[in-house]
Amino acid sequence: MDINIKIKDREGVIHDILAPTDMAMNLMEVVRSYELAPEGTIGICGGMAMCASCQCYVTSKHELPKMSDDEDAMLAEAFDVEDNSRLGCQIQMTPELEGLEVELAPES
Amino acid sequence: MIETDILIIGAGPTGLFTVFEAGLLKLRCHLIDALAQPGGQCSEIYPKKPIYDIPAYPEILAGDLTEKLLEQGKQFQPGFTLGERAETIDKQDDGTFIVTTNKGTKHKAPVVAIAGGLGSFEPRKPKIDNLEQFEDNGVEYIIKEPELYRDKDVVIAGGGDSALDWSIFLTDVAKSVTLIHRRNEFRGALDSVEKVQELKNLGKINLITPAEVKGILGDDKVTGVVVEQKDKEPFIIDTDHFIPLFGLAPKLGPIGNWGLEIEKNAIKVDNSLDYQTNIPGIYAIGDVNTYPGKLKLILCGFHEATLMCQSAYKRIFPDKKYVMKYTTVGGVEGFDGTKKEAPKAVVKAIN
Numbered sequence: 001m002d003i004n005i006k007i008k009d010r011e012g013v014i015h016d017i018l019a020p021t022d023m024a025m026n027l028m029e030v031v032r033s034y035e036l037a038p039e040g041t042i043g044i045c046g047g048m049a050m051c052a053s054c055q056c057y058v059t060s061k062h063e064l065p066k067m068s069d070d071e072d073a074m075l076a077e078a079f080d081v082e083d084n085s086r087l088g089c090q091i092q093m094t095p096e097l098e099g100l101e102v103e104l105a106p107e108s
Numbered sequence: 109m110i111e112t113d114i115l116i117i118g119a120g121p122t123g124l125f126t127v128f129e130a131g132l133l134k135l136r137c138h139l140i141d142a143l144a145q146p147g148g149q150c151s152e153i154y155p156k157k158p159i160y161d162i163p164a165y166p167e168i169l170a171g172d173l174t175e176k177l178l179e180q181g182k183q184f185q186p187g188f189t190l191g192e193r194a195e196t197i198d199k200q201d202d203g204t205f206i207v208t209t210n211k212g213t214k215h216k217a218p219v220v221a222i223a224g225g226l227g228s229f230e231p232r233k234p235k236i237d238n239l240e241q242f243e244d245n246g247v248e249y250i251i252k253e254p255e256l257y258r259d260k261d262v263v264i265a266g267g268g269d270s271a272l273d274w275s276i277f278l279t280d281v282a283k284s285v286t287l288i289h290r291r292n293e294f295r296g297a298l299d300s301v302e303k304v305q306e307l308k309n310l311g312k313i314n315l316i317t318p319a320e321v322k323g324i325l326g327d328d329k330v331t332g333v334v335v336e337q338k339d340k341e342p343f344i345i346d347t348d349h350f351i352p353l354f355g356l357a358p359k360l361g362p363i364g365n366w367g368l369e370i371e372k373n374a375i376k377v378d379n380s381l382d383y384q385t386n387i388p389g390i391y392a393i394g395d396v397n398t399y400p401g402k403l404k405l406i407l408c409g410f411h412e413a414t415l416m417c418q419s420a421y422k423r424i425f426p427d428k429k430y431v432m433k434y435t436t437v438g439g440v441e442g443f444d445g446t447k448k449e450a451p452k453a454v455v456k457a458i459n
Contacts, residue, residue, distance in 0.1 A: 044358060076289075
């Protein structure tokens with residue numbers, strides 16, 4: 001099943017896209033699959049919560065999976081962090097996230 | 109001047125495997141890497157992470173893979189220029205290339221193989237408006253010479269291992285050490301966190317959390333930093349040095365200005381043939397290249413390195429005949445005089 005999500009890219013353009021929930025994809029990979037940020041500027045570490053290049057701000061009220069220690073520690077070191085910051089690579093696409101709205105953090 | 113047959117930019121898994129494949133063709137290699145140790149991302153970012161898609165290794169730690177690649181290529185005696193970034197490339201009249209590093213080390217080779225992964229690892233810089241203006245005048249991102257800080261006031265920012273370790277180390281050298289971190293918690297080896305706590309209790313480390321450095325003061329040299337701490341007015345700390353330690357991030361860097369065709373932050377190559385770039389004699393292999401259907405996988409880098417070496421051989425020895433030989437048949441003859449080969453079966457007649 002696919003879910004609808006809204007992603008605001010780094011230029012401020014909002015994209016309404018469909019994300020599959022059955023391919024073990026995370027938000028960072030969804031962004032890459034739609035090429036919403038240039039290759040090499042997002043998902044640099046490949047999704048290990050080790051670079052913060054996929055940092056995003058969650059602007060909808062969805063209940064997201066809890067932050068792992070790795071993600072929390074990486075965000076402690078990242079720049080432009082806000083209270084609603086998350087690492088896209090740590091957010092798995094699940095049916096519960098239908099309607100999710102996020103904004104990509106600036107490139108760091 | 110360092111001279112070699114194939115000059116490899118980047119000592120990650122692809123670069124290291126190139127040494128082996130080139131060695132089978134009796135070509136010597138030299139590697140340049142901005143990091144102080146070989147292994148690239150595998151040793152810098154995730155040495156303790158398991159990799160599951162290296163053929164014949166159901167599971168191997170990235171750090172162990174690096175060790176094994178070094179072991180596999182060691183009889184071909186690769187040279188290394190580590191801790192230096194390849195900065196410029198100049199083509200000579202005889203068709204060879206000279207690559208010069210940021211420290212001025214020169215390397216000459218008829219073939220250059222860029223195996224630069226995501227680029228060279230550079231320190232991540234906090235967003236402070238006048239930060240760059242003080243670089244090397246009180247702002248340092250890497251501590252090279254601890255004596256520089258003898259009897260000086262030092263402010264370190266960051267919350268990871270290097271911020272903790274250097275804060276501890278510099279308490280014995282500097283006049284004062286202030287450690288500033290955005291959070292109250294530190295991530296790092298437990299020993300280091302406890303040691304910092306102990307030094308804080310002894311008054312040897314001035315710990316300011318949760319806080320961030322937002323500005324730098326001084327004319328031509330750093331004289332102080334502006335600190336913003338939660339629920340407080342911004343305040344100034346007088347200091348001689350400000351050392352932001354926020355880890356390293358890869359950047360394509362100077363390679364991007366070598367006149368190579370770049371697409372998607374990667375170097376375009378001819379994947380139908382030999383992974384050569386738009387400049388004959390310069391190849392790009394592994395994560396640093398792009399072509400239709402490219403996958404950034406270590407195993408793809410190995411394949412690309414192998415084909416590249418065959419092409420490099422033809423470029424260096426255009427008139428010499430050669431066909432690929434299986435290692436099972438020919439063994440592996442090192443430049444160090446060693447030879448690995450299958451043991452000969454014992455032949456004995458039966459009467």
